[in-house]
Amino acid sequence: LEAGAAGKTKTDLRGFLETADALDIGEELRNLYALMTVEDEGAAEQIANAFWAREDLVGEKGAGVKEAWLEQMADKFYASAFAVDFGDPKTAEEMSRWVEEQTRGKIKPDIDISDPLLLMVLMNTVYFKADWVEPFLEESVKEADFYGLDQIFEKVSYMRGSFDRNAVLSTERFAAGQLPLVNGAMNFILPAEGLTPEDLLQDPDFLKDLQETGWGRARLIIELPKFSYRTRTDILEAMQGLGLPDIVQGTPDFSALLDREAEVSSISQETYIALDEKGVEAAGYTEIMIAETSMPFPEEIETLNLVLNRPFLYQITDDAGTPLFVGIVRNPVAEAETR
Secondary structure, eight states: OGGGOOHHHHHHHHHHHTOOTTOOHHHHHHHHHHHTOEEETTEEEEEEEEEEEEGGGTTOTTSSBOHHHHHHHHHTSOEEEEEEOTTSHHHHHHHHHHHHHHTTTSOOOOOOOOOTTEEEEEEEEEEEEEEBSSOOOGGGOEEEEEEOSSOEEEEEEEEEEEEEEEEEEEOSSEEEEEEEETTEEEEEEEEOTTOOHHHHHTSTTHHHHHHHSOOEEEEEEEEEEOEEEEEEEEHHHHTGGGTHHHHHSSSOOOTTTBSSOEEEEEEEEEEEEEEOSSEEEEEEEEEEEEEEOOOOOOOOOSEEEEEOOSOEEEEEEOTTOOEEEEEEESOTTOOOOOO
């Protein structure tokens, strides 16, 4: 989307994304995509981009998609391009099937393209699967309670393990431990008593600080609930307080993308994650619809005992250190719906 913006809209989007003015985002992403393509024993990582444009906009001089933007999508974003009829019910099915294929069957979204002003849909998918470097033993799985914010969930299956010299971090506000994956790592962040994951996330720099703070090494004793679920989020609504809708809706400048006035009508995201004794599997997709305008220093510790029996945060990173998924576990027994 940033690649198609111009003028103040581009400046504001770069500010929102916290990118330097001189940075070539497309070039940086092209390099990143090369690192994020993995297919090996015990590990898989894949990212994909695509866009669907109303068929009368592609190749139509003076009222269509800009050629320079199309070239950038192909050369730097490796994006697949489709010219479609949004009025045809089969189009939504084809778009959903594309997401399903890219996420290896983990996400098959219900896509609504009924807006008569719809011009284009941009999509991005991420798939990640990796085994633990040190798998949990099946006999280590025991049942115990999980203490939610307003109820207790009984008979939750916990994986228990003890690991030497793992990355750990302990502050007044939270304790965190890291479990290495064959292709990356997964961080588990437990808020201090009296705090919630949402309290930690109130600080907009929390996740950034989590990446940059110097983690120590210690013995990690962890009790981790197994979980599997999916979520769907309205990004525009969720980022209302951060000002994103003000940037991309109303009268934004997308003149580097289209030869007509347009605005972002919706941004939605769906994610899936499953975690067990062997490892982690996660997938996500983001959909952007475009329509015509109408922290403290860590303590030095020898052993961290991390019992994740109340709401906690998780973060998955790949070998390059790129954050791929961030989420909150409030109810580990809420099963992922099947599709």
